[in-house]
Amino acid sequence: MQNRTGVPAYAKRTTLAAAAALALAFAGAPAIAADTATSHQTASQAGGQTAITAATRFVEANGIRYAYRRFGKPGKLPLVFNQHFTGNLDNWDPAVLDGLAKDREVIIFDNAGVGASTGDVPTTFAGMATNAEAFIDALGLKKVDLLGFSIGGMIAQQITLDRPELINKLILVGTAPRNMDAGGGQGHLTPETAAIFTAKYDPPENLWLKVFFTDSESSQAAGRAFLKRYFSRTKDRDQAVSDKVAPAQMAAVGEWGDHPGERFAYLKDIKQPTLVVSGTHDTIVYTVNSLYLVQNLPNAKLVLYPDASHGAWYQYSSDFIAQVNSFLK
Amino acid sequence: MQNRTGVPAYAKRTTLAAAAALALAFAGAPAIAADTATSHQTASQAGGQTAITAATRFVEANGIRYAYRRFGKPGKLPLVFNQHFTGNLDNWDPAVLDGLAKDREVIIFDNAGVGASTGDVPTTFAGMATNAEAFIDALGLKKVDLLGFSIGGMIAQQITLDRPELINKLILVGTAPRNMDAGGGQGHLTPETAAIFTAKYDPPENLWLKVFFTDSESSQAAGRAFLKRYFSRTKDRDQAVSDKVAPAQMAAVGEWGDHPGERFAYLKDIKQPTLVVSGTHDTIVYTVNSLYLVQNLPNAKLVLYPDASHGAWYQYSSDFIAQVNSFLK
Numbered sequence: 067m068q069n070r071t072g073v074p075a076y077a078k079r080t081t082l083a084a085a086a087a088l089a090l091a092f093a094g095a096p097a098i099a100a101d102t103a104t105s106h107q108t109a110s111q112a113g114g115q116t117a118i119t120a121a122t123r124f125v126e127a128n129g130i131r132y133a134y135r136r137f138g139k140p141g142k143l144p145l146v147f148n149q150h151f152t153g154n155l156d157n158w159d160p161a162v163l164d165g166l167a168k169d170r171e172v173i174i175f176d177n178a179g180v181g182a183s184t185g186d187v188p189t190t191f192a193g194m195a196t197n198a199e200a201f202i203d204a205l206g207l208k209k210v211d212l213l214g215f216s217i218g219g220m221i222a223q224q225i226t227l228d229r230p231e232l233i234n235k236l237i238l239v240g241t242a243p244r245n246m247d248a249g250g251g252q253g254h255l256t257p258e259t260a261a262i263f264t265a266k267y268d269p270p271e272n273l274w275l276k277v278f279f280t281d282s283e284s285s286q287a288a289g290r291a292f293l294k295r296y297f298s299r300t301k302d303r304d305q306a307v308s309d310k311v312a313p314a315q316m317a318a319v320g321e322w323g324d325h326p327g328e329r330f331a332y333l334k335d336i337k338q339p340t341l342v343v344s345g346t347h348d349t350i351v352y353t354v355n356s357l358y359l360v361q362n363l364p365n366a367k368l369v370l371y372p373d374a375s376h377g378a379w380y381q382y383s384s385d386f387i388a389q390v391n392s393f394l395k
Numbered sequence: 396m397q398n399r400t401g402v403p404a405y406a407k408r409t410t411l412a413a414a415a416a417l418a419l420a421f422a423g424a425p426a427i428a429a430d431t432a433t434s435h436q437t438a439s440q441a442g443g444q445t446a447i448t449a450a451t452r453f454v455e456a457n458g459i460r461y462a463y464r465r466f467g468k469p470g471k472l473p474l475v476f477n478q479h480f481t482g483n484l485d486n487w488d489p490a491v492l493d494g495l496a497k498d499r500e501v502i503i504f505d506n507a508g509v510g511a512s513t514g515d516v517p518t519t520f521a522g523m524a525t526n527a528e529a530f531i532d533a534l535g536l537k538k539v540d541l542l543g544f545s546i547g548g549m550i551a552q553q554i555t556l557d558r559p560e561l562i563n564k565l566i567l568v569g570t571a572p573r574n575m576d577a578g579g580g581q582g583h584l585t586p587e588t589a590a591i592f593t594a595k596y597d598p599p600e601n602l603w604l605k606v607f608f609t610d611s612e613s614s615q616a617a618g619r620a621f622l623k624r625y626f627s628r629t630k631d632r633d634q635a636v637s638d639k640v641a642p643a644q645m646a647a648v649g650e651w652g653d654h655p656g657e658r659f660a661y662l663k664d665i666k667q668p669t670l671v672v673s674g675t676h677d678t679i680v681y682t683v684n685s686l687y688l689v690q691n692l693p694n695a696k697l698v699l700y701p702d703a704s705h706g707a708w709y710q711y712s713s714d715f716i717a718q719v720n721s722f723l724k
Contacts, residue, residue: 339701346689346697357686360675360699368675370689370697372668388721392714 116167117160118299122182127204130197133182133304134175136205138167142394143234145211146173146202148218148225150240151319152312154181155304159380160295165387170211170394175201177221179314182305187314190321191217195224202232211394213237216351216376217315220244220322226336235394236340240348240376242355243333243362244325249352253316254323258349271296278377280347285373288381333362340366341393343386345374367393445496446489447628451511456533459526462511462633463504465534467496471723472563474540475531476503477547477554479569480648481641483510484633488709489624494716499540499723504530506550508643511634516643519650520546524553531561540723542566545680545705546644549573549651555665564723565669569677569705571684572662572691573654578681582645583652587678600625607706609676614702617710662691669695670722672715674703696722 115121115137125132135155136144145166149157155174163172178185178197188194198221202210212233214222219241226233248254267273271293279289325332340363344356353370360366369389371378379386444450444466454461464484465473474495478486484503492501507514507526517523527550531539541562543551548570555562577583596602600622608618654661669692673685682699689695698718700707708715 346695353690354686357683357699360701361682363701365701366675367701368697368699370686372689372692372694372696385721392717 117158117163122155122302122304124182125201125204127200128197130178130185130200131183132175132178132201132204134173134201136171136173138171139169140171142170143209143211144171144173144207145213145237145394146175146198146207148198148212148214148221149174149177149180150216150218151315152307153215153218154307156296156299159292159377159383160298161292161383162379162386165383166390169391173205173210176304177201180307180311187311189314189317191220191224191318194221194318195228198225199229199232208232209234211235211237213239214241215239215379216241217319220318223333223336226338227332230337233338236336236338237343237390237393238340238356238359239343239379240345240351241342241359242322242351243330243358244322245329246323246355246358247352248323253320255316255319256349256352262350274377277350278375278380280345280373280375282373285375285381289377292377292380330358330362333359334364336363337365339393341389342366342368343379343389344370345376345378345381346370346372347374348376348378350376446487446492451484451631451633453511454530454533456529457526459507459514459529460512461504461507461530461533463502463530463534465500465502467500468498469500471499472538472540473500473502473536474542474566474723475527475536476501477527477541477543477550478503478506478509479545479547480644481636482544482547483636485625485628488621488706488712489627490621490712491708491715494712495719498720502534502539505633506530509636509640516640518643518646520549520553520647523550523647524557527554528558528561537561538563540564540566542568543570544568544708545570546648549647552662552665555667556661559666562667565665565667566672566719566722567669567685567688568672568708569674569680570671570688571651571680572659572687573651574658575652575684575687576681577652582649584645584648585678585681591679603706606679607704607709609674609702609704611702614704614710618706621706621709659687659691662688663693665692666694668722670718671695671697672708672718673699674705674707674710675699675701676703677705677707679705 120135120137122133122135125134133155147158154176158174163174166172176183177194179187185197188197209232212222212225214220216239219238222236222238223243226236246254248256251257251260262273262276265276274293275286275289278292279285342356342359344351344353346353356368356370360368371382371385374381449464449466451462451464454463462484476487483505487503492503495501505512506523508516514526517526538561541551541554543549543566545568548567551565551567552572555565575583577585580586580589591602591605594605603622604615604618607621608614671685671688673680673682675682685697685699689697700711700714703710
């Protein structure tokens with residue numbers, strides 16, 4: 067399948083970045099909480115918070131000030147989330163965060179150069195992984211469970227390869243290994259990704275109905291419910307991502323897809339128990355990549371949800387939470 | 396990959412059948428219980444039974460006498476099991492049957508010509524489906540949940556197509572759609588299947604360690620635990636399958652694989668919610684076929700277990716039972 071416009075998506079970085087920035091314009095005002103607690107002890111003592119109420123906090127490492135939120139039930143290992151393309155702190159589904167926070171602390175953060183975090187977005191996932199590791203270290207954490215969604219799953223793979231002692235278990239959602247199958251799309255973006263991100267939406271947030279959900283009535287209904295949850299945080303929303311984010315993240319996708327050497331061989335070095343999740347019809351990161359992951363990772367379980375695309379875990383949040391609770395216990 | 400011997404597996408039917416018969420010789424003495432209750436009311440009142448103690452019963456339909464066992468907690472729809480290649484009543488994992496029977500009745504049966512059931516084994520899954528439907532009808536059941544394992548999953552697909560009003564939900568384990576991917580193996584059997592079933596094992600039941608489990612230490616340990624469970628029924632074991640079973644079932648696999656027309660198009664007519672389960676490394680029915688199923692069935696969820704082959708659901712029986720309980724609730 068080709069990009070609808072016939073123009074290679076990768077050659078249209080500016081347009082894509084503009085579309086992404088437009089789509090994210092509704093992320094709300096960049097009001098940041100004054101609370102800049104940097105120790106995890108302080109953060110973890112703030113009980114009773116939710117995805118809607120948890121304050122945005124900050125921690126510094128290597129000259130970068132990282133924005134993050136941390137909430138949930140202390141005791142077990144915290145679960146650290148790595149965000150998708152052009153996503154910031156507000157792009158996670160509150161239903162998933164709050165569901166998982168009942169049994170553990172969840173930590174979401176803006177990687178360097180994203181949202182309210184300072185610094186530049188590297189043009190490789192290796193660079194983004196290094197920054198994520200600095201963030202986790204700055205919280206004083208010695209062992210965490212790690213989740214990555216979409217390009218966040220690529221960063222999560224790299225973090226686990228870099229710092230195996232830091233990662234207990236790994237959850238990869240809607241993501242792909244290096245040298246993935248993107249249907250021959252330019253820059254290793256699927257043709258559907260290019261088409262979806264360059265189209266116009268009214269209202270603009272309807273972009274996410276196309277990115278995360280299938281065209282079926284029931285999936286679109288799940289999408290509208292997701293958008294309601296998405297907008298339910300009205301105070302202390304994150305800063306919109308700058309127009310530098312999308313081009314750098316797309317360059318990283320290109321580098322990830324171009325990886326030379328034996329295909330998927332590097333996955334044997336990720337020995338952590340891994341849960342891989344996607345939809346049966348993910349058009350943003352093709353579902354077959356989830357099969358490649360579990361067939362090449364030494365210890366990986368796969369769950370694919372029906373009639374679901376890139377946002378499968380948002381469409382089936384209750385089941386996803388149960389799967390994760392079973393996997394992490 | 397080619398058959399180790401270089402001889403097409405399909406041309407070696409006699410050898411394969413002999414190997415299968417040999418492997419199944421340990422199924423034990425053909426002692427059949429005198430209890431020949433034919434009504435499901437009678438059977439379902441027999442509480443407290445297990446996979447080890449449930450009596451073998453009989454019911455007649457269309458001139459065939461079907462051997463079956465039925466036990467578990469009455470109330471919900473019963474779950475009817477369709478067995479794998481050359482398997483009889485004793486080839487199910489007691490851990491799975493008893494785990495599922497805590498929440499519903501389970502019904503296992505020998506299809507026509509298999510084990511203690513009379514009649515001939517048809518050479519197509521369509522024929523086997525017709526016989527299975529006659530069995531379910533003979534029990535007076537108007538609606539059931541249906542499970543099929545391996546070739547039993549092919550029969551289960553056909554039953555659901557034939558009689559959609561009879562089937563509530565469908566569970567397909569280690570199976571494949573028509574026109575499946577068998578790695579170019581003769582007769583649509585994978586090269587590994589041919590090699591595994593024609594090899595010699597000492598003791599013979601170690602065949603199942605190769606069929607159902609990977610070569611890893613932990614998977615083989617799970618296999619040995621499975622064999623212990625497998626042998627734990629010592630009284631009223633089923634009759635060994637005759638040497639007519641394997642050739643007919645292999646012919647049916649060939650016909651299933653040869654299906655003409657648009658690949659996988661027929662799956663859109665199976666509208667029941669479906670749970671598809673396999674291992675990440677199923678060498679008997681390649682794992683990719685599970686992806687084909689969930690990508691072409693309208694409403695299908697996939698679970699793949701790590702470091703697992705054709706017997707993934709036996710290796711992860713507790714997780715499988717939880718998945719099924721969640722799916723059928």
